[in-house]
Amino acid sequence: MSEMIKVGMADLNVCISPNAITTLGLGSCVGIVLYDPIKKIAGMVHVMLPDSTKILNNENKAKFADTGIDELIRQMLTIGADRKSLIAKIAGGAQMFAFSNNSDMMRIGERNVEATKLKLQQLGIPIRAEDTGLNYGRTIEFYPETGELLIKSVGKERKIL
Incomplete structure (x- = not known):
């Protein structure tokens, strides 16, 4: 029985297939999915801000693109x-x-x-797909078994990347 693992705002989590991972309500925030297609291990971070060095209260690594991606990789490596x-x-x-x-x-x-x-470029991690910008929110679900990222937005067709 598989489970849908939730990631909150300024949060991150990891999963192994057959489980999947989701985050709700991406507006200006970015949902970043990292994926090992061989081991079918995925991680997701819901970042709110671009740069932890510009903010004094920055101990929540998942809140920022620069520190959130590093922490996500660290957690993914610990599960294989x-x-x-x-x-x-x-x-x-x-x-x-x-x-x-x-x-x-x-x-x-x-x-x-x-x-x-x-940050992904600096780390040498290729971006295989993206659905960014414009003026509407998104909810995303990632399925490590297939590598599919499902994007849902109010009033829009579902997309699979």
């Missing part, structure tokens, strides 16, 4: 994932509200996506 096999799929990073000025503070979704891509 192979670092060299990891691939990524990402979703979220929406611009949820229209603003008249284009200040960095208002571009949080875009900045989360940029920080995620930069």
